[in-house]
Amino acid sequence: MGPIGPIGLMTEKMSSEAPKAGNSHRSPMSHTSHPRLKVKQALSSAGPVEEVQISGWVRTRRDAKGFSFLEINDGSCLASLQVIVDASCPQYAQIHDYTTGAAVRAKGALVASQGQGQKWELKAAELHLVGAADDSYPLQKKRHSLEYLREISHLRPRSNLFGAVFRVRSRLAYAIHQFFQERGFVYVHTPLITASDCEGAGEMFRVSVLDPVNPPKNKDGSIDYSRDFFERPTYLTVSGQLEAEIFALSHGDVYTFGPTFRAENSNTSRHASEFWMIEPEMAFCDLEGDMDLAEEFIKHLILDILDNCSEDLDLFGKFVDKGLHDRLRFVLERPFERISYTEAVELLQKSGVKFDYPVEYGANLQSEHERYLTETHFKRPVTVFNYPKEIKPFYMRQNDDDKTVAAMDVLVPGIGEIIGGSQREERLDRLDAALEHHGLDQEDYWWYRDLRKYGSAPHAGFGLGFERMLMFVTGVANIRDVIPFARTPGNAEF
């Protein structure tokens, strides 16, 4: 038998439970004499089992004369276990209490199913209603809209779709660590609270303990942040990159994986105010190596999910995105297209397509341009590199042409930018020039500049949006549906 489930789901005991003597051989997490068997394990059983105990939530009940079917799901897998309850079960008289949504425990024999659709089913010898759910239970056994389910984020993980999404999310996080750990990358925890709004890009959430009604003021009327908790203005981080660079220049290859925050008033299907990001940073690495890693990384993640989440992926392929499997296979089997920004601009201009926004050198590529490249022209992920320095942040490494920086964006069909990265400017004189050009004060970046004074080395990295990657592998179209509790402008329930 596999590992026993988490503490907290097993606070009650069957009334017929055996004495607790002789339990010392069991897992310390086992609380009963008949440990809970996961539905996933039950359904993959090699043969019938005389007595098993499963715990979960009722998905639906079907009554016939003299017996009932209970579908019990425990979140361990997409499928539910069918439980047969007839008069031989003492609780059959109360079967009407076992409604959709109720938490239940069932004990009995795992037997081959007489019916179609499942190999194994549980013949209930004993049922226990752990927690009832009355008829106001919001999750009915029918299709709900994603918008409605979003309003009940505390219950939607119990639905088929979100059960699958969050199992895949968990696996994807595991696969990310696995990818980097196998390659000798060191996992760095960069701070969530930061004093620098380094990138200057985007609004940040302020972190403060000052009285918002009556904050201490300077003589000129401005707020006196020297009397705040950190004795200076502080914010939630928008990126761990600058700190990751510190560790790249000590540990070589490192990565961060944690939440980041943007206070932008963004209302799109691919932006959230709080989201997770993976940021590898590699010393002695140039843009080429950066792009190579990005491509290898994405392919590793796709392959891992295909190999380990096939049942959940089948659900997405069936109900969310019919082309999902083909697209994932396609991406896996082909090299990403690599094209310089300059070439991309020329390609778009020669395409003959009439875009809403004109394509011109020196401007950011618009969503419609990115979409044309990935969805229409190349029909695969596209890595665009060497952008004009004017439209990129100060820390990106200047190219010899004096016009572009060693930046790269990976664009994927359906989502757009999934990775943004660059080789970093490792030359102090060039960095100082860039700081000045961007109107930034050298003193504010004293430690970042120190890295260029003491043992500076070429290095590069990128940021992958975790939720965007999850959208890509599941086909789920809205970022709010791949994060357990979405934070977007005007929304912080749960």
Added chain:
RNA sequence: UGCUCAGUAGCUCAGUGGUAGAGCAGGUGGCUGUUAACCACUUGGUCGCAGGUUCGAAUCCUGCCUGAGCAGCCA
């Protein structure tokens, strides 16, 4: 933040100027193996909120609220 669309039963939706509807969920009864079970009957409504036009408004107009799509910002 701008543009566009939507808000009707617990849920998914129909109704577009004249007595508020269906499916599912809930209830009652039936059915020996169902699997979104099925069959019959049945409960259920401040038509997002506020104003206006009209003999009469779910329906037309205005404002507000909420949600969604697209765009910008980006991951």
